[in-house]
Amino acid sequence: MSAVPVTVNTEWLSDCSGCHIAIVDLHEKILAVLDSVTIQRCPVLTDIKDYPHATVGLVSGAIRNEHDRHAAMEMRKSCDLVIAWGSCAVFGGPAGAGNVHTREEIADAVYLNNKTTVSAQPPSCEVSPLESTVSPLDKAIDVDLYLPGCPPHPAFVFDALLALVEGRTPKATQESVCGHCTRQMRKTDVDAIRSNSDGIANADQCFLSQGYLCMGSATIDRCLSPCPQNGIPCTGCAGATMQVLTEPNRDIRTEIAERMSKLTKIPRDAIVKEIERTSKSHYSYTMATQMIGEKPTFLIRRWIAEADQDYQGAKYDTQ
Ligand code: SF4
Numbered sequence: 001m002s003a004v005p006v007t008v009n010t011e012w013l014s015d016c017s018g019c020h021i022a023i024v025d026l027h028e029k030i031l032a033v034l035d036s037v038t039i040q041r042c043p044v045l046t047d048i049k050d051y052p053h054a055t056v057g058l059v060s061g062a063i064r065n066e067h068d069r070h071a072a073m074e075m076r077k078s079c080d081l082v083i084a085w086g087s088c089a090v091f092g093g094p095a096g097a098g099n100v101h102t103r104e105e106i107a108d109a110v111y112l113n114n115k116t117t118v119s120a121q122p123p124s125c126e127v128s129p130l131e132s133t134v135s136p137l138d139k140a141i142d143v144d145l146y147l148p149g150c151p152p153h154p155a156f157v158f159d160a161l162l163a164l165v166e167g168r169t170p171k172a173t174q175e176s177v178c179g180h181c182t183r184q185m186r187k188t189d190v191d192a193i194r195s196n197s198d199g200i201a202n203a204d205q206c207f208l209s210q211g212y213l214c215m216g217s218a219t220i221d222r223c224l225s226p227c228p229q230n231g232i233p234c235t236g237c238a239g240a241t242m243q244v245l246t247e248p249n250r251d252i253r254t255e256i257a258e259r260m261s262k263l264t265k266i267p268r269d270a271i272v273k274e275i276e277r278t279s280k281s282h283y284s285y286t287m288a289t290q291m292i293g294e295k296p297t298f299l300i301r302r303w304i305a306e307a308d309q310d311y312q313g314a315k316y317d318t319q
Pocket residue numbers: 015016017018019020060061085086087088089093094149150151152
């Protein structure tokens with residue numbers, strides 16, 4: 001164990017709070033690190049609102065508004081080491097899907113023309129203005145360590161904290177979600193793409209073999225594959241594998257289409273077309289990432305470019 005006590009600040013930016021709740025999922029394992037780690041600022045555990053100096057800063061959430069950017073900079077100034085914690089901080093997360101809509105469209109859908117909103121009111125002028133696009137944390141500050149996952153499995157959070165206490169580098173697997181999935185990939189005669197509501201999938205066979213789109217082979221494993229193990233195709237919430245992210249010719253749609261067409265009788269082009277049609281779902285967790293934006297995924301690039309062009313330099317008026 002490190003002789004130097006490790007102090008931790010956490011902060012959440014635009015996110016769902018799931019990453020912070022994942023700390024609770026450590027259960028009794030957290031006791032192994034609490035002796036050596038002092039948690040200072042932590043929105044779910046402590047009522048410290050400023051930013052005391054800390055050895056480690058865990059930041060969840062994407063940069064979506066001026067407050068996020070300010071809070072991220074405060075964390076950078078106060079922490080020796082900053083960890084981008086969860087897919088929102090690492091890739092922009094599901095909020096990245098907002099990049100295909102204008103700020104006015106988002107405000108309209110959330111506050112004004114929403115069937116569940118009783119008295120339609122725009123947000124008060126005290127609400128921090130939205131930036132024109134959603135960005136991952138490293139677009140605002142330098143990041144020392146990336147811990148994707150939505151949220152990262154407690155095992156990875158535990159290992160990262162313990163590694164810091166022990167002064168070693170956390171483990172970083174490059175495996176895809178398929179690595180922990182026990183379903184078998186087999187060649188089948190399936191000739192049509194199925195939606196999740198079409199019938200009940202065979203529990204032993206790979207979803208792709210059965211015609212269901214599963215993103216496990218293009219998704220980095222930071223979860224130990226709970227979804228395919230429990231009857232649900234992977235939606236890629238931990239973000240793309242390093243191969244997909246870093247190799248220019250690899251892309252989520254081409255990776256999945258290639259594999260699925262080999263396992264079935266569904267033509268590759270039909271699978272590509274279906275992924276493009278539903279690309280907002282298939283790319284949502286990584287859509288705000290520059291590396292994905294630079295892929296030949298013309299639909300996403302066009303959507304983001306249009307949203308940017310429409311609102312370049314414009315400031316959303318919250319009145
Ligand atoms: S990464 Fe997932 S769990 Fe964590 S804050 Fe973002 S949406 Fe929530």
